[in-house]
Amino acid sequence: MKKVAITRQEQKELTRSGLIQTATRLFAKNGIANTATADVAKAQKVSHGTVFVHFPTREDLILAVIDEFATKLSQEFGNCMQQSDLRKLLVFHLEVLAEYEDFYHRLISELAHLPPKVQSMVFMLNAAISWKLYESAKPLMESGHLKKMSQPFLFNTWIALVQYHVMNRELLSDKLPILKEKKNEMIDHFINLIQTQKGERK
Amino acid sequence: MSAKCKSCGSCGMPMEKVEDFALGDSNHQYCQYCTDKKGKLLPYDKILAMNAKYYMESQGITADAANKLAVNLLKTQPAWKEIL
Ligand SMILES: [Zn+2]
Numbered sequence: 398m399k400k401v402a403i404t405r406q407e408q409k410e411l412t413r414s415g416l417i418q419t420a421t422r423l424f425a426k427n428g429i430a431n432t433a434t435a436d437v438a439k440a441q442k443v444s445h446g447t448v449f450v451h452f453p454t455r456e457d458l459i460l461a462v463i464d465e466f467a468t469k470l471s472q473e474f475g476n477c478m479q480q481s482d483l484r485k486l487l488v489f490h491l492e493v494l495a496e497y498e499d500f501y502h503r504l505i506s507e508l509a510h511l512p513p514k515v516q517s518m519v520f521m522l523n524a525a526i527s528w529k530l531y532e533s534a535k536p537l538m539e540s541g542h543l544k545k546m547s548q549p550f551l552f553n554t555w556i557a558l559v560q561y562h563v564m565n566r567e568l569l570s571d572k573l574p575i576l577k578e579k580k581n582e583m584i585d586h587f588i589n590l591i592q593t594q595k596g597e598r599k
Numbered sequence: 600m601s602a603k604c605k606s607c608g609s610c611g612m613p614m615e616k617v618e619d620f621a622l623g624d625s626n627h628q629y630c631q632y633c634t635d636k637k638g639k640l641l642p643y644d645k646i647l648a649m650n651a652k653y654y655m656e657s658q659g660i661t662a663d664a665a666n667k668l669a670v671n672l673l674k675t676q677p678a679w680k681e682i683l
Binding site: 467468471475513514516517518520521523524525527528531547548549550552553 | 674
């Protein structure tokens with residue numbers, strides 16, 4: 398009896414993650430606002446009711462996709478925070494975003510028109526990244542290796558660089574994901590911008 | 600939010616380590632920031648202000664905009680859905 402319950406739970410989990418995968422693909426391909434939960438049901442060959450059980454609205458589906466890459470990010474960050482290596486942090490950020498770049502491209506292009514909760518979640522995720530970044534940069538600012546700047550300007554300079562490249566990725570790179578192609582250049586450039594002469598010598 | 604990873608029923612923060620949970624108890628439904636020393640949920644106004652401040656300090660978001668982001672963040676959370 399107990400075994401059956403576990404199998405059913407596992408089946409539910411499988412369905413759920415399958416729906417998230419399909420939604421990620423459709424959001425990326427057709428746009429987020431252009432994808433309805435019914436489209437996800439059709440592509441996944443399940444009933445609309447099945448989608449509804451897991452994700453009553455499109456908003457819930459979008460949030461689930463964001464949740465997935467947010468979880469990946471925080472796992473990667475958790476692993477690298479012991480040594481609080483700034484470069485590693487930036488590498489992980491770009492690597493996770495590159496994996497979701499097709500979706501991320503749609504997300505930031507459509508953000509102003511997406512449900513308010515989605516906007517709140519995106520800026521909450523960025524808030525967490527901003528804290529990690531500042532946490533690892535602060536000691537280096539105090540030791541004179543990095544230029545002194547405020548937390549918002551440190552983070553906004555970085556995210557502006559990242560998002561501009563993603564927004565215009567077809568123009569700026571022959572190959573996609575652009576965040577994979579330009580990863581090292583972008584990180585080198587950013588570190589160059591924020592470090593002092595003392596930091597350069599190190 | 601997701602079935603696998605627990606998140607705070609008040610602010611939505613993902614809770615991974617035991618320290619993230621109220622009272623360091625991984626069965627608790629709320630995070631350490633949303634609760635007092637006894638594990639009781641803080642008043643809505645306090646939690647709203649805390650989240651707004653987080654938006655402001657991390658990204659330079661204005662007070663008004665940060666407040667709106669925080670309101671929309673909390674609106675659909677289990678702890679506040681009923682009362683708002
Ligand atoms: Zn909380």
